[in-house]
Amino acid sequence: SHIQVWQLLPESSAKVLPDYVPDVIKEDYYEACRIRDLSPKASATLARRCLQGMIRDFFGISKNKLKDEIDAIEELVDTNVFAAINTVRSVGNIGAHMEKDINLIVDVESGEAQLLLELIEQLIDDWYTIRKGKQDRLSKIKEMARLKKEQKDKGDQNNVSE
Numbered sequence: 001s002h003i004q005v006w007q008l009l010p011e012s013s014a015k016v017l018p019d020y021v022p023d024v025i026k027e028d029y030y031e032a033c034r035i036r037d038l039s040p041k042a043s044a045t046l047a048r049r050c051l052q053g054m055i056r057d058f059f060g061i062s063k064n065k066l067k068d069e070i071d072a073i074e075e076l077v078d079t080n081v082f083a084a085i086n087t088v089r090s091v092g093n094i095g096a097h098m099e100k101d102i103n104l105i106v107d108v109e110s111g112e113a114q115l116l117l118e119l120i121e122q123l124i125d126d127w128y129t130i131r132k133g134k135q136d137r138l139s140k141i142k143e144m145a146r147l148k149k150e151q152k153d154k155g156d157q158n159n160v161s162e
Contacts, residue, residue, distance in 0.1 A: 025053045040113035047116040048092020
């Protein structure tokens with residue numbers, strides 16, 4: 001009889017993504033982490049889907065091909081980040097598209113799939129977490145301004161009634 005070995009905890013190396021990351025991106029990321037060792041090629045394909053979802057959501061860019069979407073953000077991201085994003089696309093393509101020669105098998109290693117997932121995590125930090133921090137700070141400043149104006153208006157009313 002065959003004995004199957006599985007890891008009890010944790011299910012994967014996935015980081016818990018914040019609520020402000022769209023669910024569809026989180027689901028693809030978590031699944032890519034879960035299958036990284038079982039099917040690195042499928043994991044890379046899901047990382048590619050995460051990337052496409054992030055570009056569409058964060059930058060509001062949607063074109064027919066991921067390559068065109070990536071080209072559209074070239075001026076908006078760091079050169080090294082742009083190169084890394086292109087790597088996710090090309091490695092993810094191995095799983096997403098059949099090679100012209102169907103006998104040519106290009107494999108993706110588990111460690112390579114992990115590198116792609118780490119880039120997705122970095123981009124979530126760089127794009128979503130930093131934006132959320134800015135939004136939170138600006139909201140606090142607006143709220144402070146509102147409270148100060150309220151206090152000033154009350155003070156003005158008190159001075160009038162004396």
